[in-house]
Amino acid sequence: MCGIAGIFNQRPSETPDAQTLVNMAAIMHHRGPDGFGYKIVDNTGVGFSHARLTIIDLNEERARQPFVSADGNLMLAHNGEFYDFKRIRADLTAQGARFRTKSDSEIVMHLYQREGLEETLKHLRGEFAFGLYDQKEDSMYLVRDRFGVKPLYYTHTDEGVVFGSELKVLFAHPSVKRKFSSEGLFHQLIQVMVPGSTAFEGIHQVPPGHVVKVQRKEGKLELSEIKYWDVNFPQESEYPGDEVDEQPYIDGVRKHLLEAVQHRLTADVPVGCYLSGGIDSCAILGLSAAGTQTSVKAFTIGFDSSEYDETPIAQEMAEATGADHHIMRLNADDLYDHFVKTIWHTERTIYNTLGVAKYLMSQQVNQADYKVVLTGEGSDELFAGYPAFRKDMFLHGLDHLPEGERKAWQELLEKNNKLVKGAMLAREEYVSAAFNTKMGFTPSCVQPWLSVSSVALPLIAKDRRSAVEDYDPGKAIADTLDEDMLIGRHPLDRAQYVWIKTMLEGQILTWGGDRVDMANSMEARPAFLDHHLAEYAFTVPPHLRIKGNKEKYVLREAMKGLLPETLYKREKFAFMAPPAHTDPKKWKAVEKLAEQFLSKEAVEEAGLLDFEEVQRTFAKHESDEVSIDEKVQLDAVINHMLGVQIMHHHFVKTDVPAMAAQRARELDWHA
Template identity: 35%
Template sequence: MCGFAGYLKADIDPAEGHQVLTRMADAIAHRGPDERGFDLREADGLGLAHVRLSIVGLGDGQQPMHSIDGHLTIVFNGEIFNYIELREDLRQRGHVFRTASDTEVILALYAEYREDCLRHLNGDFAFALWDSRTKRLLLARDRIGVRPLFFMQHGKGIAFASEIKALFELPGVTPCIDPIAMEQIFTLWTTLGERTAFDGIQELQPGHMMIVEDGRTTTRAWWQLTYPRLGDIAPAVPMHQACEQARALLEDAIRLRLRADVPVGAYLSGGLDSSLICALASPLSQGPLNTFSVNFDSHEHDESSFQQQVAQALGTRHRSITCSLEDIANRFEQVVGLCERPILRTAPAPMYALSGLVQQAGMKVVLTGEGADEIFGGYDIFKEARLRRFCASQPKSQRRALLFRRLYPYLHGLQSQPASYLASFFGVGQDRLDDPLFSHRPRMRNTGGTKIFFSEALRHKLKDYDAAAELTELLPDDFKHWHPQDQAQYLEARYLLPGYILSAQGDRMAMAHGVEGRFPYLDHRVMEFAAELPPSLKMKVLTEKPLLREMAKGLLPQSIQSRPKQPYRAPDSAAFQGDFGRALVADLLSPDALATGGLFDPSAVAKLCRKAERAPLAGFRDNAAFIGILSTQSLLRRWVTNRKCNPQAA
């Protein structure tokens, strides 16, 4: 795991190239605290910088790395989990290796297959590879978007980096918030396509490659998540048979992800997904598996009792850290700076604390349970969509609407609401059943309500732009032929997973402490297997992930195996009730700060702040608005407002 940055034919004085690369490397130094390297080729207009976190090939994996013949050069962030098998195959094809690293395998694989090498890789990665013979630059990103890769046009050339902040170190770059990105984030939680929060800076999409050659740039997908058409869905196989196949794939995914020249631990939330990973990883671990958890003072958010049950049952070496309200407020601005985009929840802050605990334990790698909900059907939003369709068949029935209480047993305020309120809140009858975004419309309405705080100037810039309409246009041609369950899962896996969960709560928080997260459920073989499963094996009535529950029998305590899904959440506005939190809010959301930023209506925000001062905000919309505005103002102060006054501000 590492970070890299570079440029090709950018508008940079050759005499300043090394200085620019050094600044870019400094900006992402947290991603690679062990080593750094540079490659500057003035004749080609190429500059490469790399910061390294040593995990595989500790003594000989330095980068930028060159092929034996010197024609190929790579900077690489991530891990290739099947590198041992690939290296053996390449040796049989005549390739010679000088190192034990997975990085050199990519060079040999490219020499053999060119860009088709990507299809052979099982890993989480982003890399830039330069071919000096053809003067060709290849940028590539893993299938589901675990590792980040950003780029921008700079002069007549291109610059790229593992994090946006490195691109801010280029001469002439003035950060500016993209208004379209604001509309997207405050509707969908994430941006769409190649757009980022900053105007002019783009993100290579998951499963995509970019080739820069002869002044031309070509971008295309090399892998796409897809599902069978309704008429092509395979007949339901017996549960035990599907479970055996899924377990074999998942166990092999874990086996590959335990490969490292350093110890590998695991996150343990106490839910089914991470607990199952720990149960399958424990027998493969050398000694007791090291597990790590985050706890909360708030009973509503704390899962420590479940974590202890699993740790005791599996005999893991367990460590936990308690994240208080004050901790969230104290870390908030640092977390936002790592995310490099507005966030609508404080959930990344406890994950930042958790990765710090892993670092304190002297470890660099952890397995995590992310991805299980997206590919095996675990989210409440999937059950919610199914129930909304069910209620639509008898719209006048009051009893059916009461079923919504079953969806969220952990939201106590919902349990006492009458059927009419529940039907209205969940949008029963409000959306067409053939709407491709049917499953996500209630979330979009609830999140989109936060935009009442946008300033008139921002509203004017957005005019009639509709983020949901753009999302609809981006859907695959075959999307309309998929089962509704598969459609809903695609929307989560393709957009929210890489755009928010794997980024804001995953890569950025872990890499802030030099920790690499690995995701067995997101092994492409597991994802492709799950996509082909009949929907009945991913949701049984209103029971989520029946296949994983079956797999957990005999591996986990019954209380965990049958436990209803409780999504990971953290306190939001409540975290800013203390002295430091109140001071931060007063600073970032002052009328002057809001007027300077120009994105929000000071009067409307002032009312929201007064409401939050009296008591923690209760509703989703108000909490999302409060955190979204606060995080946006933090971004503005760090990279936009400050830089207008001081171009060297970090």
């Protein structure tokens, strides 16, 4: 895992500034502290740079990126991991390829030379983002993995295209504008983003499973977007009936997950595991322990609130597998003390301080001299683990049930989701006309955030508010979804598709994943998001994902022999940090941050929020007349208000190009 950056100028005669490329690498030193490199292709206007975290091929000199092909035609900068690369290397070598490194990254150039990009992508298995320049074509390809585990941003300036692993990498280039868009601001305040967008004007993400091609034609750069993979569930009519034999699916899930874990244990450095009290991370730890000869290091976050703390179950699993168990215990005021630093890394707002907890945990992983951990992310997406999926299954997938059974389902949903109501579940039903038109209903996963629109709109500064008064955030999101992937699908499949396209990529894999892990030079490998496993999971009938009231049924059965009985029987619990309203110390920490970032002076200087509405929001939060689920919602809104103000401080008010140059000087990284 590393950080990548690059420049593709409109005119070949405009050679990228070498020190700017170095500065772009330096500002993401946290992603790659083990070395850096840069290359400029003469007379093309193209240059790449790279900050390296050594995990495979520890020889820094030999494996330094960017790579250039032997014939000089191709240049590559890669972030991430390609699994099964040894088999691919051997096959290519048998065909005459000559490798100069032991790195997994180098396979891209050899595959591309022999088969072209479309076929190359079919071979690539893992988490990755890369830039590839083809001098003969005078084209650059920006490629992102299938689920968006690895980030990749780009923008088109007056001079050309600039890309990088993080927003701050783009902002280190002096020509890249650092300005909030009104729509981006709105989405930051309601949590859910439009896929492919950011908070900033003109700054885009390469969507998961896509390639952005940049080609120079007649002195101009043409950008096009190509989808190479998508979440493709079967047609509802293609699923077998309720009487289907379960065992082949149970065996298939076990087989594919074991293979995914084994691939992700490949590294030239020690590999650990994140461990919570859920079956996902426990399954990963169990399979990892079974597949290695040494004790696995397991890392767990513990909270000081018994309602949110999962350490007892994690300890039980660690003992069962003989893991070397490290528990980080967090107190209420630990989280907001590191909120500002976390936003520097997430580059977007966060509704819950779980992102801060993950940031602090990656810090401890780094201090324990680990660079790689396996994680359980992706399991809930594949096997329908979230409360929102059970709700949609009940509302739209089980309308054939007798009234008595439906009532029992409804009571169970209400009883078991109290802690997430107002955050992961809407306080009240919210209907988006655009979603209803696109897919037949408004998925429960987007309802809590879209329902905040009426709260968020008045918070936007008056001169910006007029630009979004008629803006429909639900329509903006729904418009990005591929209708071909929704038509004819089971309601549960449609709900999972929307979550994967929105919350997984925009939240779990960003501020809950890569951005807070790589903040401390730590690579997370989500085995469940192996696309071979995912493609198999898509074929599992909905009634085997949620059977009765039991979510992730087929996964539970596949992992039954590994899991402690209490965990096997336990219902899914959303992994969240305790919200601010649950602890007086934490609320005091919020107020302290508000004094700095939500003061009248700070709000008016940024020009993003309406100060009077900010005050009203705090007053409402402190009112005794507000219900608990409304407090949960207001906690999220206040986190978002703090977040946009902190983002303004980090990325607009601060001179980012100067900061990047200073960082390069401190590291003694120079052209």
